Amino acid sequence: MAVNLVIPDRTAVHSVAGVEIGIASAGIRKAGKKDLTIFRLASGSTVAGVFTTNRFKAAPVQVCEAHLALTEGTTNIRALVINTGNANAGTGETGLNVANQTCETTAQLLGLTPQAVLPFSTGVILEPLPIEKIQSALPRAIADLSPDNWFDAAHSIMTTDTLPKIYSTQIKVGEQRITITGISKGAGMIRPNMATMLGYLATDAGIAAPIMNDLVKDLANHSFNRITVDGDTSTNDSFILMATGQSGLLIQSKQDPMFETLKQALTVAARDLAQKIVRDAEGATKFMTIAVEEAGNSAEALKVAYAIAHSPLVKTAFFASDPNLGRILAAIGYAGIDDLDVNQVKLWLGDVLVAQDGGRHPDYLEHDGQRIMKEPEILVRVALGRGLTNETVYTCDFSHEYVTINADYRS
């Protein structure tokens, strides 16, 4: 029961010059499931990524970070290998060996160095990843490489997602038409014993290696780092930006007048892919945007936004379409801003001003709140009256279905 998750037609998904995708079935967890996906990037592509901050970092994440650090200018990554069905997390030294072997086999088959390959895994955690199944399926995935496989890849990286998540657009930057296409997966930070949110965003614009790291962090901070379903940060979260340069457009520095245009377009793409994860979240029936304004700094804005977004009481009230203002005010109050003056706080549901001066707005009518709460997409807006910083976080409600999904014994 995803919330307003739009899937483009297969024909509306643009291939990205310089990116080929191949898909195969390795039978990692279920026989016949397409569970192995490989990206091959043209020479000269730049790549950067952001990864989970969880200290129980999955083996493939550790290998990705090492390979991206090794390539320094981030220009030498040429392939990505993604398996579903097993997260290769909580697997110790053995898991690291398996992730490295995946890179080695891929490198041999494609004529690359192992350090040019990034591995990704998603699925069951604390189980050994069967490397031999991946090794035997890799040649079939490579034989399948084609620029036109984005739509199918959005499906082959799914685990317990109910719908594929794809974004694709073409825009003009200066005189140059460029393509931006991306896919993501995830339906809650962790599914029943299934870990990981993954996001892959590619453009045929060229972006010089030295600015890629800052750019991917900036994109993540406006998209994948601003969504939450249950506050549980997985062991495998990864978001990768790839720029092939095949369109002819090349951005050399942040001072380039076209950098901002491209960044805006990439931000829209990353945010769309991130929001799609929330729209398909476990048991979600509502999509909520929590906008905190007039904060003294970004950290305190996010404290308030996440206090609201993580409160089980707020989330169940949204599930019930109950404009339970007390729960939202209480969450603002315990968010951890020690010198918050509650008399300066204003709260809106949609366009309705519901609270100010430390309590309910005198003109507030319950049925106005009710009207907003019945919508499938709801804006909660808080003004703190402390400064000029704004932050926005995206989340969903908390339903019976969430408990049902997560209380199912692992199967």
Add this chain to the structure above:
Amino acid sequence: MAVNLVIPDRTAVHSVAGVEIGIASAGIRKAGKKDLTIFRLASGSTVAGVFTTNRFKAAPVQVCEAHLALTEGTTNIRALVINTGNANAGTGETGLNVANQTCETTAQLLGLTPQAVLPFSTGVILEPLPIEKIQSALPRAIADLSPDNWFDAAHSIMTTDTLPKIYSTQIKVGEQRITITGISKGAGMIRPNMATMLGYLATDAGIAAPIMNDLVKDLANHSFNRITVDGDTSTNDSFILMATGQSGLLIQSKQDPMFETLKQALTVAARDLAQKIVRDAEGATKFMTIAVEEAGNSAEALKVAYAIAHSPLVKTAFFASDPNLGRILAAIGYAGIDDLDVNQVKLWLGDVLVAQDGGRHPDYLEHDGQRIMKEPEILVRVALGRGLTNETVYTCDFSHEYVTINADYRS
């Protein structure tokens, strides 16, 4: 469906010399419900309290803090007035006036100053508290004052609690037999639009005013400040310690050899009353003790304990009796200890060592985990390998019933 919540017989609840309790029906929210409770303390009693840290602090909490601060040595508090049905929170200036009027009327009727009265409210928030109903019921509550009303008071302070919460004991401290009796209420940090956990603990031991504040904080840090149901800190949380001195025992300082004995006994009492709130938590089917050991300091031990205790994924796994180790390890990993070495972490379910060296223990058998998870009381023990500090937090699982209760439209 409270978890192993033991209610003593009425005859096993000892009155506390110097404490009288009166109960009446004010009809604040429901006609006929006993919703007004008054404590009268003998002259010479000492009183101290700890209160919510929520910035949207309820009016009665603000008045309590002011009156306790005014009395400096905390020797002049002589009465407590508690109403259910309305929390007098999010009510601005009007709410403060109402809380002060409650104190004034009580003071007039008992021949005290208003500053000798502490007001408490629990119930609906963001609604005006009908002061006239309280004022007209106060004489009836006062007429009811008796040392033998503890058992009934445990009922009259309930809102959506399913069971009353009472602890009572008599012990010898030195040569002196003393009594400790307490009651608490709360069933989740906030019920559907119902706020507040309240705790009242009294002894006929005498405790000198200057050491009361430290003592009540210490007790709270081993009891009411170590429980969590959903992480939502209410606007009204209050815990009050009262020492009448009527037994003849008087503790003058922390150096008194009997101080530790009394403190231990009071800690047991406070912890029991706090745990009873978790046992009666919204939809709880399991009672979980999260013990974090070998931490570098208290703050990091609590970070890990609360990350586990607040994870909806961990809580739903406990509901399902699913020994889902990956979720617990992931919660430890994202708890916010940046330099945590996961290879040093050990995890036990009950007496079963389930994880070490960054992954599952090689000898761990799923059916051993299953056996523990099926119990109604479960110990989760984590050793961080970083130092000598231990902290323990108490929580419950997350069930369908929780969503049902909290998604009910306010009624």
